[in-house]
């Protein structure tokens with residue numbers, strides 16, 4: 001379920017490397033992305049988001065699709081309206097049980113995702129809700145921020161409030177609905193009751 | 206660590222301390238030591254609060270050495286909560302200090318003839334026991350403050366709060382941490398009530414002038430320790446996730462899985478869980494000038510703990526762990542981290558098990574004593590326990606008693622002990638462990654995920670329910686073994702994935718003691734410990750009927766996945782057929 005287009009603001013920000021972390025809290029509470037659905041989780045991450053296979057292998061240890069633990073990223077197909085949650089490695093017996101294809105995967109058989117790979121009609125546009133927990137925020141979060149995430153304006157407002165100092169130093173460029181703007185223009189935006197499509201790019205400085 | 210301190214409290218004579226050689230207990234540490242002594246010396250049918258029960262406190266095999274992660278301390282007795290054998294362990298400085306003082310165990314036995322409170326002081330000159338009624342009903346925080354003023358060279362305290370003095374079944378034994386806060390607790394099973402029944406309020410430890418314990422082969426020991434530390438630091442769980450977020454990193458994930466017990470196990474998801482997640486907790490701690498990464502004892506390289514400050518930047522508690530945040534948070538419908546940290550502080554001060562108290566308050570909420578989600582009401586209920594009011598004493602006796610008193614059917618306990626933070630309907634394998642552990646429902650039996658490396662029980666098919674039974678068995682064996690080394694169980698992750706890290710651990714034990722322990726030998730140790738615990742419970746009257754989850758897990762479906770517990774009684778009875 002994508003956020004309503006009528007009230008959508010498109011924001012493109014370039015920020016200094018230190019300021020990217022300001023946006024990580026948005027990633028763990030969940031956001032929408034627009035992608036081509038009908039492909040595997042693996043292909044989504046690699047082909048559409050540009051996250052290389054090694055990064056996926058090392059940093060994404062625990063995966064949920066619609067609240068069910070996934071073991072095989074190649075065999076699990078993303079459909080329109082799915083909820084995808086990604087996490088790093090977790091402690092505890094249960095942390096080990098939820099690890100993809102872990103030795104203790106049998107412990108949570110009742111809530112395991114059944115592979116749904118079948119002949120598909122091919123990729124088609126759709127959207128999904130994504131949550132990036134714990135260390136996946138810093139490790140793969142920037143890929144999602146570059147791709148563009150959709151959130152509620154109030155959530156972004158909270159980020160601007162809690163990270164005011166870091167962002168006032170770290171903001172390099174602003175585009176609002178395709179037009180160049182400034183930090184002043186950004187502050188003047190009324191974000192309440194609006195949906196935001198947010199793109200964040202880290203500058204090289 | 207070549208002696209045992211026996212403290213005989215009476216009633217035949219005044220309390221007296223004697224030191225004895227290790228004898229048959231040589232080579233044992235941690236849980237192996239406590240369970241062997243209890244199994245051998247305590248009559249299984251005795252009253253847990255009577256003179257025949259014993260409280261055994263034992264450092265791990267490598268405590269007091271320079272080995273990383275070696276500071277867990279085990280506390281054992283016949284449990285007033287379960288009626289069976291109990292080993293509860295904790296971090297803090299107590300284990301390292303006690304081991305450096307040369308004690309492989311303290312055994313407190315008998316019962317004082319008078320209603321008198323004692324403190325035990327142990328330093329390089331030996332142990333002495335002193336009557337001190339001025340400590341009566343003191344909270345752990347004030348107590349250690351007073352002790353520090355009186356004994357300025359004290360390096361650790363092992364103590365009970367008012368709950369222990371009242372002999373409540375949820376009472377803990379507190380151990381001071383590196384900042385001398387009484388924030389580490391041997392929490393489960395009411396071990397604090399047994400210490401209270403012995404009339405011992407506090408054991409003051411001072412290892413000033415004592416040296417680090419020396420290994421038999423220092424060079425090999427150093428090399429093995431270095432390898433062990435490298436293994437821990439390079440693993441993503443022990444090197445990254447735990448230091449960054451602590452155990453509470455689990456909240457978001459367990460919730461996402463629909464396995465997060467919410468409002469007394471009614472749902473598997475808590476809507477506001479991100480407000481109390483490890484990510485939010487770490488961010489709050491750092492912002493307020495606390496610490497998101499902190500060790501509970503010196504020599505911990507993982508540092509899963511932290512320091513939680515209140516809104517004004519003053520110390521409130523150590524970082525509440527996942528189990529605590531769940532028990533007082535989602536399980537009670539509470540999404541306020543400050544309130545949860547306050548409940549943690551009160552539990553630590555009164556000397557109460559956070560898991561048992563969270564489960565108990567949720568049962569009380571279901572009974573209508575308070576509303577789910579009412580944080581202030583939960584704080585008031587814990588204060589009732591601290592004051593020892595009639596309601597407080599009921600709550601302090603745990604979830605099972607509270608459920609009975611208020612006529613609640615959904616009471617999440619096994620062998621009288623409350624279930625921890627994973628719903629066994631969603632994670633059925635852990636339900637097997639909850640049901641069959643000799644300790645009662647116990648999550649730490651599942652923390653040692655070393656079983657596949659130990660190779661105990663051979664190869665299993667983890668996807669069959671038989672496989673779940675076998676995995677649970679192997680995990681329990683492996684946990685008993687790790688508990689006996691006195692290592693923090695969080696080492697298990699590096700050990701699971703990295704065989705060379707497991708070998709480094711065995712090499713450390715071998716080079717320290719001049720032994721030739723193998724992986725098989727470690728597994729054998731685990732089996733021996735479990736057997737002696739099962740045997741004690743059988744002699745105390747436990748049968749297979751006690752190895753069951755409460756009925757509601759089989760009957761009530763757990764949303765959102767709408768699952769029930771499917772493992773049969775017959776399969777549960779197979780767990781200990783090895």
Ligand code: SF4
Nearest residue numbers: 296501505507509693
């Ligand atoms: S990892 Fe955590 S529980 Fe283990 S010793 Fe370190 S601080 Fe204590």
